[in-house]
Amino acid sequence: MRAAVDAYRTMVEKDLVPESAATDNGVNFLSFTNGKIGQQSIGAFSIGSLVNDHPEINFGVTLIPGIEGGASSFAGGDNIVVTAGTPKLSAVQEFIEFAYSPEGQKILAQNGSIPTRLDIADQTLEGLDPRLQVAVDAIDVAKTPYTLLFNDLINSANSPWATFTNAAIFGDDVDGAFATAQDDMQAIIDNAAP
Amino acid sequence: MTIAAVAPVAGATRRRSKAHQWKGLLYIAPAMVLVLVFFVLPVLFTVWMSFHNWPLMGQPKWIGLRNYSRMLSDTRFLSAIGFTAFYTVIVTVAIFALAFPLALFVERERRGVGVYRSIFFLPVVVGLATASLLWTWLANVDSGLFSPALRALGLTEHSINLLATFEGAFTTIVVMVVWKIVGFTMILLLTGLQAIPSDLTEAARIDGAGRWQRFRHLTLPLMRRTLALALILSITGSVLAFDQFYIMTSGGPQNSMISVVYYIFNQSFVSFHLGYGAALSIVLLIALVALSVAQLWLLRVEDER
Amino acid sequence: MANATGMALRQVRKSFGGHEVIHGIDLDIEAGEFVVFVGPSGCGKSTLLRMIAGLEEVTDGEIEIGGRDVTNLDPSVRGIAMVFQSYALYPHMSVRDNLGFGLKMAHSSKGDIERQVEAAARILKIEALLDRRARPALGGQRQRVAIGRAIVRKPEVFLFDEPLSNLDAELRVSMRIEIARLHRELGNTMVYVTHDQTEAMTLADKIVVLRDGRIEQVGSPREVYEDPANAFVAGFIGSPKMNFLNAVAMPDSTVTVAGARLAPATRARAVGPVTLGLRPEHLVLGPSGDDDLPASAEFTEYLGGTRFLYARLADGQSIVAEHRDGPDVVPGQMVHLRCPKERMRLFAGTGERLR
Numbered sequence: 001m002r003a004a005v006d007a008y009r010t011m012v013e014k015d016l017v018p019e020s021a022a023t024d025n026g027v028n029f030l031s032f033t034n035g036k037i038g039q040q041s042i043g044a045f046s047i048g049s050l051v052n053d054h055p056e057i058n059f060g061v062t063l064i065p066g067i068e069g070g071a072s073s074f075a076g077g078d079n080i081v082v083t084a085g086t087p088k089l090s091a092v093q094e095f096i097e098f099a100y101s102p103e104g105q106k107i108l109a110q111n112g113s114i115p116t117r118l119d120i121a122d123q124t125l126e127g128l129d130p131r132l133q134v135a136v137d138a139i140d141v142a143k144t145p146y147t148l149l150f151n152d153l154i155n156s157a158n159s160p161w162a163t164f165t166n167a168a169i170f171g172d173d174v175d176g177a178f179a180t181a182q183d184d185m186q187a188i189i190d191n192a193a194p
Numbered sequence: 195m196t197i198a199a200v201a202p203v204a205g206a207t208r209r210r211s212k213a214h215q216w217k218g219l220l221y222i223a224p225a226m227v228l229v230l231v232f233f234v235l236p237v238l239f240t241v242w243m244s245f246h247n248w249p250l251m252g253q254p255k256w257i258g259l260r261n262y263s264r265m266l267s268d269t270r271f272l273s274a275i276g277f278t279a280f281y282t283v284i285v286t287v288a289i290f291a292l293a294f295p296l297a298l299f300v301e302r303e304r305r306g307v308g309v310y311r312s313i314f315f316l317p318v319v320v321g322l323a324t325a326s327l328l329w330t331w332l333a334n335v336d337s338g339l340f341s342p343a344l345r346a347l348g349l350t351e352h353s354i355n356l357l358a359t360f361e362g363a364f365t366t367i368v369v370m371v372v373w374k375i376v377g378f379t380m381i382l383l384l385t386g387l388q389a390i391p392s393d394l395t396e397a398a399r400i401d402g403a404g405r406w407q408r409f410r411h412l413t414l415p416l417m418r419r420t421l422a423l424a425l426i427l428s429i430t431g432s433v434l435a436f437d438q439f440y441i442m443t444s445g446g447p448q449n450s451m452i453s454v455v456y457y458i459f460n461q462s463f464v465s466f467h468l469g470y471g472a473a474l475s476i477v478l479l480i481a482l483v484a485l486s487v488a489q490l491w492l493l494r495v496e497d498e499r
Numbered sequence: 500m501a502n503a504t505g506m507a508l509r510q511v512r513k514s515f516g517g518h519e520v521i522h523g524i525d526l527d528i529e530a531g532e533f534v535v536f537v538g539p540s541g542c543g544k545s546t547l548l549r550m551i552a553g554l555e556e557v558t559d560g561e562i563e564i565g566g567r568d569v570t571n572l573d574p575s576v577r578g579i580a581m582v583f584q585s586y587a588l589y590p591h592m593s594v595r596d597n598l599g600f601g602l603k604m605a606h607s608s609k610g611d612i613e614r615q616v617e618a619a620a621r622i623l624k625i626e627a628l629l630d631r632r633a634r635p636a637l638g639g640q641r642q643r644v645a646i647g648r649a650i651v652r653k654p655e656v657f658l659f660d661e662p663l664s665n666l667d668a669e670l671r672v673s674m675r676i677e678i679a680r681l682h683r684e685l686g687n688t689m690v691y692v693t694h695d696q697t698e699a700m701t702l703a704d705k706i707v708v709l710r711d712g713r714i715e716q717v718g719s720p721r722e723v724y725e726d727p728a729n730a731f732v733a734g735f736i737g738s739p740k741m742n743f744l745n746a747v748a749m750p751d752s753t754v755t756v757a758g759a760r761l762a763p764a765t766r767a768r769a770v771g772p773v774t775l776g777l778r779p780e781h782l783v784l785g786p787s788g789d790d791d792l793p794a795s796a797e798f799t800e801y802l803g804g805t806r807f808l809y810a811r812l813a814d815g816q817s818i819v820a821e822h823r824d825g826p827d828v829v830p831g832q833m834v835h836l837r838c839p840k841e842r843m844r845l846f847a848g849t850g851e852r853l854r
Contacts, residue, residue, distance in 0.1 A: 019335040022358035025444045083251075149465075156464045157444040158452060167448045170358065184270075188465075191264070393587035396554050401601035401652070402575030411600070415591040 003067040008169045022170045025157060033057065044073075044135035048112025051129045061134040063141065075142035076150075077116070152188050160184035237479070240472045248469035261473035271474065274457040281364075281453065282432035285371055289428055293376050297383035311384075315377035322374060326441035329370040333357055333442070340366075360450045363443050367451070371438060375431070379424050386420025387413065422493035426486050433482060454478055504565035504578070504655035504688055505530040506551070511560035513546055513712075521547060521712040523560065528690070528705070533682050536692045537699040538709035539735070544692045545660055547709070551690060552581050552658050565655055575604075580649035581658040584665060586641045594644050595629045601652045619650040622684070623677075639670045646681070659691040663698065675701060696736055700724070708732050730774060730850035739779045739807060742818045743846070746775040754845070757812035759792050763843035767853055776844035779807065782820035782836045784828070791835040794818055796828045810834060 011017050033054055047061055063071035080099075082092050098104045100117060105124045109115050114135040115124040121136045147153055154161040164181035168174050244261055246254040265271055300311045317325065332339045335355040344350045356362040390413065398408045414421075436455040439445055445452045445460075452460070458478065462471030506528040513521035521543050528534050536544035549555040551562060553574035562570045569577045580601075589597050596603075598619055599612040607615075620626045623643045642662060649657055659678070663671045679702055682689055693699055699706050700720045708715040708723060708731075715735075716728040727733035733741050746754040748767030753760050754775055767773050785791065794810035797817075808820045808828055820836055828834055845853040 019341075019353055019355040019358070022355050023335075023443070023446065025446070152465045156460070157446075158449050158460055158464070163446075163448045166446065171448065187269075391585065391587070393583045393585045394589060396552075396574075397581070397583060397587040397589075397648075398600070399554065400552060400574045400579070400581050401648075402604040403600070404604075407604055412589065418591075 002174075005168045005174060007067055009174070012169060022166065044114050044138060045112075047129075047131055047135055048109075048114065051131065052112045059131075061131045063134065063138055071138075071141055073138035073142040075139050075144045147189075149188055149192055152192075153185050160188070237476075240475055243469050244473035244476050246469040248467075248472070250466040250468065254469065257469070261470045262477070264470065265474065265477065270452070271454075271457055274452050274454045277451060278433060278435070278454045281368075281435060281451075282429055285368055285375075285432045285435075286425070286428045288368060288372050289376050289379050290424075292372060293379035293383055293424075296376065296380040297387055300380065301384055301387045311381075314380055317374045318377040318381075320374065322437045323441060325370060325374045326438045329366065330357075330442045333366050357443055358447055360447055363447060363451065367438050367442055370442070371435075375428070379428060382420060382424045382427070383417070386417040389420075390416050418493050422490060425493070426489050429485060429489070430482060433478075433485070505532075506565075506656060506688060506690075507563040508547075508551075509561040509563070511547070511550060511562060512558045513543075513550060513555065514558045519558075519712070521550070521558075524712075524714060526707065526714065526717065528688060531686050531688055533689045533691065533702055533704045534707060535699040535703035535705070536690065536707050536709055537694065537696060537735075538715075540694060541711075542709040543712040544694075544709050546712075548581075548658055548660055548690060548692045551577075551656075552579055553577050554581075575601075578655035579658055580652040580654035580656075581660065582642070582645050582649050582662045584661040586638075586645040586665075588641060588644055588648075593629070594625065594631055597644055598629075598647050598651050601648070615651050615653075616647075619647040622650060622681070623647045637670075638666045639674055642666065642674055643677075646678075650681075650685070655688065657685075657687050657689040659689065661693055662691075663693070663695075671698075678702060696738065700736070706736075708735060710735075727844070727852065729852050730776065730846040733776050733844060733846070733852075737778055737780075739819050739821070741844075742777045742779065742782075744775045744777065744812070744816055744818065746773050746845075747771065748773045748845075756792060757814040757816060759813075761790065761792070761838075761843065762840055763845055764841045765843075765845055765854055767845055772848065773853065774846040774848070774850075776846060777818070777838050778842065779819045779821040781838050781842040782818075782822075783838070784808075784820065784822050784825055784834050785837050787835045788837075791837050792818070794834055794836055796830055796832045796834055798830050799828055808834070810836075 012021075033050075041064055044061075050057055050059060063073055066072050080096060082089070086092065099108065102120055102123060105115055105117055105120060109124050109128055109132065114132065115121045117124070118136065118139060125132055125136065145154075151159070153159055156162070160181045163184070164177055167177035167180070171177055243254070245256060245258060247257050247261075248254040296314055300307055300314065320328075331337070333341070333356045335341045335353050335358075340356055341350075341353040345353050354362070356366050394412060394416070395408060398412050403411060434455055435453050436459065439451045439453055439456050440459070443451055445456055454474070455478070458471050458474045461467045461474060508524050508526040511521060511524045512519060524547060536547060538544050546555060550557050551564075553569070553572060557570050560570070561568055564578055589600060592600065595616055598616040602612045602615060616629070617626070620629055623646060625640065625643050625647060628640060628644065645662070662678070663674050666674060675698055678691075682702075691698075691702060703720055705717060706720055706723050707717050710731055716723055716732045718726070723732055723736050727736065730743060734743065744756050746756040746761075748754050748770050749760075750770050752766035753762045754767070754773060755761075756775055761775070763775070787793065792812060794812050797809045797811055799809065800807040805821055805823050806827070808822060810818050810820065812818060818836065820834075847853055
């Protein structure tokens with residue numbers, strides 16, 4: 001992780017990163033679509049939307065390259081949540097089974113979603129855009145961080161993770177950024193325990 | 195309309211005055227209902243929530259004062275208080291330092307004074323969120339106004355991202371807020387200035403008081419009430435600041451501009467600690483009331499007998 | 500007389516935005532004189548006073564106080580003090596601080612301020628008020644404080660801008676006497692603006708009658724009353740107002756009014772129409788004869804000590820007469836009015852006095 005941070009810092013130092021990157025809060029998340037960007041690190045879900053919504057864009061996909069060769073990725077996803085005590089449990093069950101059936105997977109993939117069942121991925125992606133295959137390959141090398149506090153720790157604009165990436169890449173004190181992020185994350189986890 | 199001419203009997207008069215009181219209650223009832231429904235009840239409910247661990251989904255659990263005791267060791271909350279206090283002081287000083295000269299400038303009847311007043315007041319009618327968005331664009335490093343302008347003028351070598359550092363972003367926000375608010379404070383101060391009879395100023399001129407002495411010994415003391423009002427409005431507004439930080443910097447860079455309200459928002463609607471957010475809100479409410487009482491007391495005007 | 504200083508205005512003019520309101524005033528004021536500017540509202544008397552005070556810029560001309568040209572000096576260094584109609588007390592200060600404000604601005608020592616404030620308070624008998632907040636309840640007391648503040652400045656010239664207008668009738672009389680006493684005791688030059696001719700007549704050594712930014716007449720109260728320069732002054736000074744009757748000057752130096760023939764002591768310069776001025780208080784009711792003005796009574800006002808009779812001459816001109824003695828007159832009754840011939844005044848159609 002240190003090496004990755006250093007790589008990013010080097011890019012900033014060499015003036016390869018636009019000034020606006022330091023305050024990019026994700027408003028222009030998929031800036032790929034305006035055709036002005038050459039390369040973007042982004043979640044695999046965007047492959048589907050580019051394929052379906054922007055057939056005019058010519059793009060290639062690859063895994064994020066590692067510092068010393070190899071590739072990396074992390075896998076997360078959206079959840080199906082069932083509220084406690086619902087009287088329609090059997091209908092929900094039926095829907096989930098359908099979503100994970102070969103037929104359901106196919107429908108999801110056709111609409112730009114990445115296949116979730118690796119065992120039938122080949123079957124699911126058959127006849128679809130080959131670039132979606134990269135997403136399936138990513139799952140092989142992906143790590144999956146797991147927490148109930150994902151929003152607080154990672155996703156929110158004021159999360160320790162968001163603060164950390166900015167501080168580590170654009171700030172002056174990399175060690176401090178690591179230490180602060182560690183402490184802040186721990187504090188959030190500690191406070192969440194009821 | 196007819197007026198019945200009834201000979202007033204002692205009993206009738208009393209009955210009528212009682213009916214009169216009921217009628218008075220009836221007239222203020224709508225206002226009372228509004229205050230009750232939209233202020234008193236929500237505050238009471240917030241107090242009730244603050245004694246609970248109250249998640250967005252799931253069952254609230256009574257935890258007594260634990261939400262309150264948690265604040266004392268919540269470093270993020272304490273730093274939010276520190277930042278809010280810092281911001282309040284800077285912004286209030288900046289607004290008054292500019293609003294007073296402006297008020298003095300537009301008080302005197304001169305050519306085009308109406309135009310000046312309108313120009314200074316115009317930003318006030320823009321919403322704070324709208325103004326924030328406007329200034330976010332103005333401060334944008336690539337497509338905005340300030341950075342490219344500075345660069346075009348040769349003052350900076352390449353475009354500087356104003357919002358990327360605390361100093362730059364904080365200055366930009368303070369300037370934006372002053373631009374947005376100063377006209378309102380100016381109008382308030384102007385009414386105070388205009389309430390001072392010109393005879394007093396002239397008497398002071400004859401008494402040999404110079405411009406500054408007149409301001410110090412006459413204008414300021416006679417404007418105590420106006421100043422108290424303007425100060426309370428300004429400080430309350432600053433303590434409750436949220437929109438500009440949320441919109442312009444998302445609390446950044448690196449969470450350095452999380453105000454108290456921003457923190458309450460995050461706790462309540464990002465982390466879904468609704469009980470803790472409620473407790474923080476109650477503490478903020480008490481702090482604001484205390485601040486206002488303190489200011490009124492400092493700027494009190496003794497009853498003139 | 501301590502501190503008494505003369506004053507002079509030389510061709511003083513004032514314009515507001517190109518519109519001239521004071522048209523070249525020349526006036527000399529002797530040291531220690533009490534001068535009253537009087538005139539109807541809008542005549543420029545207050546503007547003129549404010550120009551002397553330095554509160555209004557002088558468009559043209561020169562103002563001298565004690566031989567010193569003060570035209571462009573700051574109000575505070577002109578050697579004047581001013582008392583305003585509104586009192587203009589500093590509402591947030593005690594009476595003591597109000598009185599001492601000017602000295603404080605001049606950086607006088609604390610002991611000095613104390614002494615002078617006490618002295619002024621003694622003159623005005625307001626020692627008891629000193630440590631109260633400003634705004635004594637009574638207008639009279641407020642006006643005393645305002646005058647006290649002027650005294651503390653030890654000015655060469657006192658300026659008063661309608662100082663008694665906000666007081667009720669009774670207080671106005673007593674404060675008027677107070678101001679007269681103050682002038683006697685201090686001996687300063689005082690300039691006083693009022694629209695009230697009683698104040699003007701009782702206080703002034705010299706009355707300046709103003710109209711439309713011009714001086715109509717300067718003179719002692721007796722001079723402006725008995726020897727008015729024109730019909731305006733004659734009509735403005737005196738109450739009830741002088742009767743102005745349309746008359747015709749005859750070759751034999753008599754005048755005819757409504758068919759009656761009168762013989763004033765002065766004679767008109769030429770034969771023809773003139774205005775005959777008769778003061779109500781100089782008219783006497785009497786039996787018919789050949790030198791009287793017959794008039795039919797319309798109504799009377801009974802004022803206790805005196806009565807005003809409103810009547811109409813044969814040609815319809817109205818006339819007012821004051822009478823104290825004799826039986827009451829009833830409406831519709833014919834009366835015969837006489838005036839001593841040296842009291843009759845003749846004016847040309849332009850208002851100019853004929854002597």
